[in-house]
Amino acid sequence: MAAQEDIADGGAGLVAWVRQAAPYIHAFRGRTFVIAFGGEVLGGGPDIAQSLAQDLNLLESLGIRLVLVHGARPQIDAEMARRGLKPRFHKGVRVTDAAALECVKSAMGVTRIEIEALLSQGLPNTPMAGAWMRVTGGNFITAKPVGVVDGIDYQYTGAVRKIISAEIRADLDQQNVVLITPLGVSPTGEIFNLAWEEVAEAVAVSLQADKLIFLCAAKGVVDKRGDLLEAITADEAGRLLSRRVKQAPELARVLPVALSACRAGVLRVHFIDSRADGAMLMEFFTRAGVGTVMTRAPLARLREATIDDVGSVLALIAPLEADGTLVKRGRERIEMEIGRFSVLDHDGVIIGCAAIYPFGREMAAEMACLAVMPEYRRSGYGDQLMKHIAARAKKQKLKRLFVLTTRTAHWFIERGFVETGVEELPKAKRELYNYQRRSKVLAKNL
Numbered sequence: 166m167a168a169q170e171d172i173a174d175g176g177a178g179l180v181a182w183v184r185q186a187a188p189y190i191h192a193f194r195g196r197t198f199v200i201a202f203g204g205e206v207l208g209g210g211p212d213i214a215q216s217l218a219q220d221l222n223l224l225e226s227l228g229i230r231l232v233l234v235h236g237a238r239p240q241i242d243a244e245m246a247r248r249g250l251k252p253r254f255h256k257g258v259r260v261t262d263a264a265a266l267e268c269v270k271s272a273m274g275v276t277r278i279e280i281e282a283l284l285s286q287g288l289p290n291t292p293m294a295g296a297w298m299r300v301t302g303g304n305f306i307t308a309k310p311v312g313v314v315d316g317i318d319y320q321y322t323g324a325v326r327k328i329i330s331a332e333i334r335a336d337l338d339q340q341n342v343v344l345i346t347p348l349g350v351s352p353t354g355e356i357f358n359l360a361w362e363e364v365a366e367a368v369a370v371s372l373q374a375d376k377l378i379f380l381c382a383a384k385g386v387v388d389k390r391g392d393l394l395e396a397i398t399a400d401e402a403g404r405l406l407s408r409r410v411k412q413a414p415e416l417a418r419v420l421p422v423a424l425s426a427c428r429a430g431v432l433r434v435h436f437i438d439s440r441a442d443g444a445m446l447m448e449f450f451t452r453a454g455v456g457t458v459m460t461r462a463p464l465a466r467l468r469e470a471t472i473d474d475v476g477s478v479l480a481l482i483a484p485l486e487a488d489g490t491l492v493k494r495g496r497e498r499i500e501m502e503i504g505r506f507s508v509l510d511h512d513g514v515i516i517g518c519a520a521i522y523p524f525g526r527e528m529a530a531e532m533a534c535l536a537v538m539p540e541y542r543r544s545g546y547g548d549q550l551m552k553h554i555a556a557r558a559k560k561q562k563l564k565r566l567f568v569l570t571t572r573t574a575h576w577f578i579e580r581g582f583v584e585t586g587v588e589e590l591p592k593a594k595r596e597l598y599n600y601q602r603r604s605k606v607l608a609k610n611l
Contacts, residue, residue, distance in 0.1 A: 308349025
């Protein structure tokens with residue numbers, strides 16, 4: 166019996182997760198993701214590489230068009246050490262002479278073959294059972310030399326001149342996974358060593374990818390206190406760079422190119438911990454995510470509710486109605502009053518709402534139905550909704566905002582509301598006051 170209960174509990178969690186993931190599965194089918202990672206992922210142990218291959222297989226099976234860009238820095242350094250050569254860098258960029266180029270070609274080739282082998286697995290009783298990912302590549306990158314910088318000749322270190330995006334799209338249209346090695350060829354046939362971060366940016370921009378994902382040895386972008394930023398805008402990322410806020414080394418390398426990609430039209434740029442098992446799945450298929458996502462505009466936006474939001478508002482306030490925090494409202498009433506509601510739209514999901522009920526004669530307004538999804542309650546969204554409702558009241562020339570609450574009085578007091586009596590309510594509201602519910606009345610001058 167205990168075993169059956171454990172299975173039931175686990176099954177309920179699985180069902181809830183799948184249902185939560187369903188909207189994202191529908192939204193991502195047919196979308197183009199560019200996923201970039203350094204050679205450190207392969208060198209971090211078989212478990213990390215194996216988990217990455219399994220997750221990529223799952224994404225591909227869900228109809229997501231995948232372009233993979235890999236690096237090989239540690240493998241190149243190891244090959245140079247094997248040949249008795251010392252790596253040279255200037256401002257973090259490898260100086261590639263003829264001898265180093267041979268090491269680059271050797272290491273890149275081996276790394277690519279290892280990745281292809283990982284993606285070609287299909288053993289029974291594994292997550293990749295029955296899978297067959299068709300992996301392709303080609304001469305998609307035209308390169309040019311970096312040249313001489315600060316008196317340093319970078320020789321065979323190159324930069325991206327052009328991405329042949331039409332050929333990449335043609336491969337994706339045939340349901341292939343495109344694997345890009347950061348080597349480029351010039352029109353004269355010379356081979357250049359390219360930075361995988363810059364290749365990923367150029368490929369994502371040329372394809373106008375829906376997502377550019379950087380797998381790094383870091384939880385994500387952090388602020389000056391070292392706290393993880395779950396979402397940032399391109400402008401906020403630019404300020405972090407200008408203020409030289411310290412980031413993990415690998416993430417510090419990718420952040421500038423990620424910012425360029427976002428400003429050039431890539432819709433979402435994600436920074437995900439390559440060491441965390443299943444991190445990509447948690448980032449893409451849960452509401453909260455686990456890394457950092459960068460967008461041109463804020464991911465969460467406040468807007469006025471429409472009739473299409475009625476179902477979402479009802480689902481949001483239902484748990485609070487059930488435990489008595491909010492007064493029960495039926496669907497018909499919400500439909501009639503939807504124009505009074507403001508909602509917080511987080512990437513297409515309604516995660517918060519609040520309503521305003523003005524009393525013009527008394528120059529006051531009630532703020533009601535303030536609700537935020539539990540997983541977002543520590544993100545400051547409640548404050549945003551409160552400020553938005555206050556702004557709506559000010560726009561109507563109202564002077565006072567009040568709330569009725571049974572359980573959250575302290576939250577409002579901490580934000581400048583003062584407890585007052587029922588007699589201070591507008592007459593129409595006072596006549597409807599439920600003395601059995603005994604809600605506390607708090608007010609704030611605008």
